[in-house]
Amino acid sequence: MRIAIVSDIHGNLHALEAILEDIQNQAVDEIVIAGDVVNQYPHSRQCFEMVMALNCPVLQGNHEEYMYSVGINQLFDQARFQPIRWTHAQFSQTQLETMQALPRVYRYPDLLITHATARSLSESITLDSSADDLRAMFADTTEPFIVRGHNHKWLTRNWDNRTVYTLESAGVPLGGRLEAQYAILTKRSVWSLEPRFVPYNLEAALADFSDTYISEIGVLGHLLRLELLTGKGYLNRFLQQYLQAVDANQISLENAVQVFLQST
Ligand SMILES: [Fe+2]
Ligand SMILES: [Fe+2]
Known part of the structure; x- marks a missing residue:
């Protein structure tokens, strides 16, 4: 079997x-x-x-x-x-x-x-x-x-x-x-x-992950694209570090993603 x-x-x-x-x-x-x-x-x-x-x-x-x-x-x-x-x-x-x-x-x-x-x-x-x-x-x-x-x-x-x-x-x-x-x-x-x-067509997958698609799904799209590009996890790390502050309105989701990306 x-x-x-x-x-x-x-x-x-x-x-x-x-x-x-x-x-x-x-x-x-x-x-x-x-x-x-x-x-x-x-x-x-x-x-x-x-x-x-x-x-x-x-x-x-x-x-x-x-x-x-x-x-x-x-x-x-x-x-x-x-x-x-x-x-x-x-x-x-x-x-x-x-x-x-x-x-x-x-x-x-x-x-x-x-x-x-x-x-x-x-x-x-x-x-x-x-x-x-x-x-x-x-x-x-x-x-x-x-x-x-x-x-x-x-x-x-x-x-x-x-x-x-x-x-x-x-x-x-x-x-x-x-x-x-x-x-x-x-x-x-x-x-x-x-x-x-x-092996698969990663270039085509990255091309599908266009600026238009990211603008439609929001800023977390930048983290998903980075995962596709590197084969490493970013979204869960980001949520662990920033979710509490975002939920408490201490920082906007957009700014939190920007700060996170600058620090990684
Ligand atoms: Fe899954
Ligand atoms: Fe799952």
Whole structure:
């Protein structure tokens, strides 16, 4: 049994196309899309339609949840969620309902696939997550192998004879490499994971990230473009450093981004 698992495409159509082409030569039995197909890069609708047309399991990620929560959860009215509102406007009501109905886990014998954890769409796993943390995240599940995305960096953690693999992002890799990335899982006596690194048309992806697009999604677009260019994380670092001050109206979002970019 060979499965290709693709996570965190985030609207990067060029990366998705390169990965699907690579998968064609890998003799896999099935493809699983592990969530966060949409949001951040300009081609969310095309990516969503492309993965739904694969007729394969597509799991829900926290960015799909954001899409169907816009207009319902007032949190998303804040300035910093402009990219999410822009992406939301690309979708029909039917597509938003389809996102809401996407499953949160998919199972093979001995293998659980989910976006973040069994209990949450947005929980992080890091090197600092303790065995107790991991036990709680996957309580009520028993599979010895777990594959998930969400954190956009390869990571393997073990506890209680269980293994959880975190995949790199297909479209927004943050581990320093610029290729589109996904994994092939093969079951012999046990499951094993092969990371795949696929060169893709980064120039075209950067060209799509035009000044016009950034003006439509707002200043955070500068940070997203920098992530595309470097393969390193800036958005979360920015939010950790400045979100409190922005929310308290001590600095505007625009000025905070400017100060952050000057200091990095
Ligand atoms: Fe993601
Ligand atoms: Fe996510």
